[in-house]
Amino acid sequence: MKKCLTLLYILLFSFSVQLQAQIYEAAELTYSRVSGNTYDFTVRAYVRDSTKVQQIYFNFGGGIIAVSPTSSKADTFYFTASQTLDGPGSYYVTATLPNRVAGIQNIPGSDTTAIGLMALLVINPSLGPGFFPCPVYHNPPIATGGLTTYSYNSDATVSISDSLSYKILPCRNVSGYTYPSSSGTFRIDSLTGTVVWNAPVSTGLFNFCIEIDEFFDGYIVGSSMREVEVKISNLSSVENFLMTNSLEIVPNPATNLVTVKSSGNKPYTIQLMTMSGQLAYSPVNSWGQEFSFDVSTLPKGIYIIQLINIQNNTAGRQKLVIQ
Numbered sequence: 001m002k003k004c005l006t007l008l009y010i011l012l013f014s015f016s017v018q019l020q021a022q023i024y025e026a027a028e029l030t031y032s033r034v035s036g037n038t039y040d041f042t043v044r045a046y047v048r049d050s051t052k053v054q055q056i057y058f059n060f061g062g063g064i065i066a067v068s069p070t071s072s073k074a075d076t077f078y079f080t081a082s083q084t085l086d087g088p089g090s091y092y093v094t095a096t097l098p099n100r101v102a103g104i105q106n107i108p109g110s111d112t113t114a115i116g117l118m119a120l121l122v123i124n125p126s127l128g129p130g131f132f133p134c135p136v137y138h139n140p141p142i143a144t145g146g147l148t149t150y151s152y153n154s155d156a157t158v159s160i161s162d163s164l165s166y167k168i169l170p171c172r173n174v175s176g177y178t179y180p181s182s183s184g185t186f187r188i189d190s191l192t193g194t195v196v197w198n199a200p201v202s203t204g205l206f207n208f209c210i211e212i213d214e215f216f217d218g219y220i221v222g223s224s225m226r227e228v229e230v231k232i233s234n235l236s237s238v239e240n241f242l243m244t245n246s247l248e249i250v251p252n253p254a255t256n257l258v259t260v261k262s263s264g265n266k267p268y269t270i271q272l273m274t275m276s277g278q279l280a281y282s283p284v285n286s287w288g289q290e291f292s293f294d295v296s297t298l299p300k301g302i303y304i305i306q307l308i309n310i311q312n313n314t315a316g317r318q319k320l321v322i323q
Helices: none
Strands: 024-035 038-047 056-059 064-067 071-073 076-084 089-097 115-123 142-145 150-152 163-169 182-188 195-200 204-216 219-232 247-250 257-262 268-274 279-286 290-294 301-309 315-322
Touching: 024 089, 024 115, 038 056, 038 089, 038 115, 064 076, 142 150, 142 268, 150 219, 150 279, 163 182, 195 204, 195 219, 257 301
Parallel strands: 142 219
Antiparallel strands: 024 038, 024 219, 038 076, 056 064, 056 089, 071 076, 089 115, 115 219, 150 195, 163 204, 182 195, 204 219, 247 257, 257 290, 268 279, 268 301, 301 315
16 A cells, blocks of 8 residues: 655645754755665755854655754755665655755745755566665755756666656745746656756746656655755856866866866855857865866867856856867
C-alpha cells in the first residue's frame, strides 16, 4: 500500500513561523540510504547571510520536525534528518525553509515567504535493487545571466535509474507566483533538463522550481526538487563590466586547459559566457581559489569568464581568447 508521509501539495505550514530575516536564496532536497530502511534526507541551502541561519522544518507525516544545520561550507548550509521507514512503499517528504530573501521579482513579498521543497522516495523490491539513489547535482541552484537567451542545467547524474525526467514548477508556499517574464519562451527540456529562457526582459532576481523524476522499467522510482535562483544583469555592454583584479586566467589565449585563479577566499561559481551574454559552458561550482577546465571543444573566439561569489552575487569578469 502506498504510504504518503505528507500531502503532495501542501502550500502552507500547519504552524506559525515568524518571517523576518532574509536568509535563504535557493535550496534542494535530496535523500540517501544509510542502511536497511534508514535514510538521510538532506536540504542544501544557499544563504545570503550566514550569521542568521535558522532551523528549517521537515514533515515526515508524523508532525513537523525542526532541524538545525548539520554542516556548512562557506555560505552553503546542510540540514540532514534521518528516518527509518516501514518498508516497501512510496514516501513523500517535505521541507520548509523560513525567511526567503527579499527582492525576488516574480515572488510578491518574497521576504515574507518560505522556500518549500518536496521529495518522493520509492522502495519497491520488485524493481531492480529495490531502492534508487537520488540524482547527484553538479551545478548549484544559483546562477547568473544576461538580457539575452539564457540557459541553465542542473547537470544531474544517476547511477542506477533508466532515465530522468524534468519539469518546471512554481515555487511552493507562494501566493501570486508568476514564472519569469520572457520576450519569447521560458521552458525546460524534459529529457535533458536544460532550462531555456528566451529571453529575460528585466534585470533582478528570479526563482523557479525544478522537479526531477527518476524512472526504471517505466515506473517512477523517486523524485527530488530544487528551487533555483537566477540573477539577471545587463550584460549587453559586458566590456564595461570587466573587473580584472579579482581573477587571473592562465593561459590566455588558450587552446586546451584553462586555469582560473581567484584572489578571494570565498566559494564561487565559474561561468564561460559569449560576448553577447549567452552561457557557453555550464557553471562550475568551486570551493578553492583555483579551478581548471578544458575549452578544446568550444568554437574559437572571444569569451568572458565570469566569477560569481555565492555570498553576495558580485562578479569578477575577464576576457578569454580561445584559439
